[in-house]
Amino acid sequence: xxxxxxxxxxxxxxxxxxxxxxxxxxxxxxxxxxxxxxxxxxxxxxxxxxxxxxxxxxxxxxxxxxxxxxxxxxxxxxxxxxxxxxxxxxxxxxxxxxxxxxxxxxxxxxxxxxxxxxxxxxxxxxxxxxxxxxxxxxxxxxxxxxxxxxxxxxxxxxxxxxxxxxxxxxxxxxxxxxxxxxxxxxxxxxxxxxxxxxxxxxxxxxxxxxxxxxxxxxxxxxxxxxxxxxx
Amino acid sequence: xxxxxxxxxxxxxxxxxxxxxxxxxxxxxxxxxxxxxxxxxxxxxxxxxxxxxxxxxxxxxxxxxxxxxxxxxxxxxxxxxxxxxxxxxxxxxxxxxxxxxxxxxxxxxxxxxxxxxxxxxxxxxxxxxxxxxxxxxxxxxxxxxxxxxxxxxxxxxxxxxxxxxxxxxxxxxxxxxxxxxxxxxxxxxxxxxxxxxxxxxx
Numbered sequence: 001x002x003x004x005x006x007x008x009x010x011x012x013x014x015x016x017x018x019x020x021x022x023x024x025x026x027x028x029x030x031x032x033x034x035x036x037x038x039x040x041x042x043x044x045x046x047x048x049x050x051x052x053x054x055x056x057x058x059x060x061x062x063x064x065x066x067x068x069x070x071x072x073x074x075x076x077x078x079x080x081x082x083x084x085x086x087x088x089x090x091x092x093x094x095x096x097x098x099x100x101x102x103x104x105x106x107x108x109x110x111x112x113x114x115x116x117x118x119x120x121x122x123x124x125x126x127x128x129x130x131x132x133x134x135x136x137x138x139x140x141x142x143x144x145x146x147x148x149x150x151x152x153x154x155x156x157x158x159x160x161x162x163x164x165x166x167x168x169x170x171x172x173x174x175x176x177x178x179x180x181x182x183x184x185x186x187x188x189x190x191x192x193x194x195x196x197x198x199x200x201x202x203x204x205x206x207x208x209x210x211x212x213x214x215x216x217x218x219x220x221x222x223x224x225x226x227x228x229x230x231x
Numbered sequence: 232x233x234x235x236x237x238x239x240x241x242x243x244x245x246x247x248x249x250x251x252x253x254x255x256x257x258x259x260x261x262x263x264x265x266x267x268x269x270x271x272x273x274x275x276x277x278x279x280x281x282x283x284x285x286x287x288x289x290x291x292x293x294x295x296x297x298x299x300x301x302x303x304x305x306x307x308x309x310x311x312x313x314x315x316x317x318x319x320x321x322x323x324x325x326x327x328x329x330x331x332x333x334x335x336x337x338x339x340x341x342x343x344x345x346x347x348x349x350x351x352x353x354x355x356x357x358x359x360x361x362x363x364x365x366x367x368x369x370x371x372x373x374x375x376x377x378x379x380x381x382x383x384x385x386x387x388x389x390x391x392x393x394x395x396x397x398x399x400x401x402x403x404x405x406x407x408x409x410x411x412x413x414x415x416x417x418x419x420x421x422x423x424x425x426x427x428x429x430x431x432x433x
Contacts, residue, residue, distance in 0.1 A: 021237030086294035
């Protein structure tokens with residue numbers, strides 16, 4: 001058997017680093033991309049994980065020849081799921097993450113003020129999932145508004161679908177829009193990300209609100225960059 | 232043993248929209264999750280189905296995972312709940328329970344539903360698994376002292392690279408390299424046994 005090419009050896013070393021959680025940032029992203037693109041990397045990741053499991057417990061062998069089929073089945077189902085997006089690091093960190101020239105939406109942090117004037121703003125717990133070919137952010141916000149009771153607004157973690165950053169052969173196709181109800185919670189994760197187009201929508205409707213009884217002195221809703229220290 | 236730190240970065244990547252990072256976690260935890268579910272359910276095909284469902288539910292629930300517990304602990308709970316829910320649904324299925332009632336006796340400890348579902352693991356499959364476990368153990372034994380110590384301290388004792396460097400009195404770079412070479416030495420013995428050309432491909 002010929003020795004593996006130096007590239008392959010480097011790639012496997014990186015995979016070994018990944019097994020032990022020694023990668024972050026760009027190196028981590030690259031490793032995930034390589035894994036997705038290269039069957040040999042997937043085989044090696046599987047083998048390294050199996051080795052660790054078996055060293056700890058013989059009954060963790062399972063039926064390894066079936067494992068590729070297991071992953072294929074999960075991948076197929078995952079491809080139909082909306083992309084989950086709920087980072088716990090501040091938006092500033094997100095904005096600088098390079099995406100190899102691929103255009104991506106700029107996410108901004110918005111603090112929804114605790115105000116009863118927000119008649120059309122989503123009640124805590126309403127997450128809106130957007131998809132390509134699905135509902136636009138404007139329509140989605142309107143949908144959320146219609147479902148909302150005029151009540152106090154609490155910040156929630158947003159779940160926004162967007163084009164999968166790491167598009168490859170198995171890229172997550174973002175399917176039909178759905179609105180998901182999620183239980184609200186005290187603002188541990190008080191950051192909320194919204195598509196920039198939602199800002200435009202809000203600005204456009206601020207004028208409409210201004211004359212209404214629901215309007216606050218000072219002009220109603222404000223967009224403010226806000227971070228809450230993580231617990 | 233759970234690698235809390237090892238998972239944190241992958242989890243963060245998942246939360247940033249990287250589905251492949253989640254798939255890496257699926258491959259990592261599939262065996263443990265299937266073993267867990269296998270204690271509640273005997274049929275190996277049903278075990279796999281419930282395991283897949285558990286991973287999908289975990290993916291959907293990622294925004295709610297805040298990192299207060301280890302990722303595997305959180306995944307474990309989801310898997311248990313998914314298994315219980317599935318068994319509950321099967322209990323209520325009239326076709327299943329009718330046939331099961333006809334078979335089960337009063338002394339039987341397993342549930343009537345479980346009796347109906349047969350175990351599909353063949354003796355050949357069990358033997359193949361045993362051989363793989365033996366190959367791993369033999370390969371670890373065959374490693375040089377340094378490589379075996381490095382991989383054992385990492386995988387069994389759960390020490391960090393820094394801690395291993397201290398124990399083995401060598402630079403962290405050497406630890407990193409030894410662990411990798413140990414893995415590759417064992418993996419190269421396993422690869423011919425793991426590949427199955429008629430099965431699904433990686």
